[in-house]
Amino acid sequence: MLGAIAGDIVGSPYEFGRKRVSPGKFVLFPAEANYTDDTLLTLAVGHALLEVAGDESKGPQAVTTAMRDFAKAYRLPKGGYGGMFRQWLQEADPKPYGSFGNGSAMRVSAVGWLFPTLPQVERWAEITAAVTHNHPEGIKGAQATAGAIFLARNGKTKQEIKTYLENRFSYDLSMPWKTLQARGGKGVSCQETVPEAVLAFLAAESFKDCLWRAVSLGGDTDTRAAIAGSIAEGYFTIPHRFDKEVRKRLAPGLLEVLNRFQDKVSP
Numbered sequence: 505m506l507g508a509i510a511g512d513i514v515g516s517p518y519e520f521g522r523k524r525v526s527p528g529k530f531v532l533f534p535a536e537a538n539y540t541d542d543t544l545l546t547l548a549v550g551h552a553l554l555e556v557a558g559d560e561s562k563g564p565q566a567v568t569t570a571m572r573d574f575a576k577a578y579r580l581p582k583g584g585y586g587g588m589f590r591q592w593l594q595e596a597d598p599k600p601y602g603s604f605g606n607g608s609a610m611r612v613s614a615v616g617w618l619f620p621t622l623p624q625v626e627r628w629a630e631i632t633a634a635v636t637h638n639h640p641e642g643i644k645g646a647q648a649t650a651g652a653i654f655l656a657r658n659g660k661t662k663q664e665i666k667t668y669l670e671n672r673f674s675y676d677l678s679m680p681w682k683t684l685q686a687r688g689g690k691g692v693s694c695q696e697t698v699p700e701a702v703l704a705f706l707a708a709e710s711f712k713d714c715l716w717r718a719v720s721l722g723g724d725t726d727t728r729a730a731i732a733g734s735i736a737e738g739y740f741t742i743p744h745r746f747d748k749e750v751r752k753r754l755a756p757g758l759l760e761v762l763n764r765f766q767d768k769v770s771p
Contacts, residue, residue, distance in 0.1 A: 505550050505765055507711070507737025508613040510746040511729030512542040513753060514715045516582045524688060524722035527713065533749045540583030541575075542610045542730045543754075547761045548574035549632050550614035554764060558619075563631040568598060571611075571635075578755060583726065592636055600634055604641035606697040608633035610727045612646040613734035616653025617769045625654045637694075645694025648673045649731055652702065656738030662706050665735075675699045681707035681717070689723035697724060701731035708732075711740040 517536050518525060552570035556562040575585070575593050585593065586605060592598045615628045626647045633646035648669055655665045669675045677699060684703055690696045701718055708714035711733070718732040719725045751759060 505546055505613050505617075505734070505762060506742060506747060506750060508546050508610065508730045508734035509539060509543045509750050509754075509762070510742065511715050511718065511731070511733025512546075512610075512726045513537050513539055513750060514733075515719045515726035515729035516540055518719050518722070518725040519583065520723060521725070525720055527685075527716040527720045530716075530719070532712070532715070536582075537749075538581040538753050540726050541580055541585050541589075541607075542583075542727055544574055544578055544580065544758070545571055545607070545611040546613055546730070547758050549611050550765045551761045553614050553618055553628070553632075554761075554768060560627070560631065563628065564635050567632050568635045572598070578758065581753075589636060598635075600636050600638035602639045602642075603637040604639040604645070604693050604695065605637065606645060606692050606694050606724065606727050606731070608637035608642045609645040609649040609694050609698050609701075610730045612650045613653060613730075613737075614765060615646075615650040616734070616738065617657065617765075619654070622651060622654055625650050641694050644673050645698045648675065648698055649701075649734060652705075652735045653738050656735055658738075662739075666702075666706060669702060675702070677702060677706065679703060685717075685720065689721035689725075689728060692724050692727070697728050698731060701728045702735065704728070704732045705735045705739070708736060708740075711736045711742050711746070714740070 548570040552566040556566045612629050619625045629646040629650035630643050633643045652665050704717040705714050714732050714736040715729050718729040
């Protein structure tokens with residue numbers, strides 16, 4: 505989850521900014537950089553999955569409860585929730601609302617680390633997505649992200665990860681990086697944001713470079729960088745500075761979840 509959180513924080517000052525930034529030409533952690541709903545919900549999902557310990561029958565309710573509890577317990581220092589998600593948080597009996605927004609992909613990173621097989625990863629990605637984002641594209645975005653994390657942390661090459669995402673989910677990952685960079689990022693749906701994040705990862709030479717590239721596309725910079733960072737964490741080494749900057753921004757309760765998760769997945 506550290507990669508997703510770092511990406512969220514790095515992208516937070518530039519979200520929907522009028523002026524796009526160039527890779528390597530902006531400050532990674534300015535004073536105003538902080539976590540948003542991307543981080544909070546990522547940690548909520550991670551907490552829920554640790555609690556249910558692989559019991560699918562408990563998964564949907566645990567994820568629902570954790571996201572609602574975390575949203576109530578923690579104030580967001582930056583950003584905010586989407587309108588439909590805000591309404592879902594207030595419902596007495598919350599139901600999925602057919603979203604294909606990129607929220608299902610940005611919060612799924614724990615799944616890619618906790619389960620030992622790709623089918624299990626895809627199944628649990630669906631579980632975490634479907635409590636809100638039960639549109640096929642919302643589920644697909646979460647599965648693709650978690651699957652890419654799983655493959656990256658298990659030593660697969662970038663080409664193998666790309667082939668999996670193209671064949672399994674029909675994402676078009678053929679666009680050259682320079683073409684995407686010239687075009688910029690588009691929209692906030694899974695079908696737009698996930699391929700952009702993957703292309704940033706595929707073009708990157710390091711974890712830091714991946715986040716720079718994801719943010720440089722403009723638009724929904726924090727969520728795109730969270731998704732790209734979550735994949736990059738499994739492939740690259742995360743510099744110590746990123747861990748340090750993440751930790752000094754998290755509230756004690758959120759830091760405790762991150763520590764428990766890292767203890768769980770560390771070799």
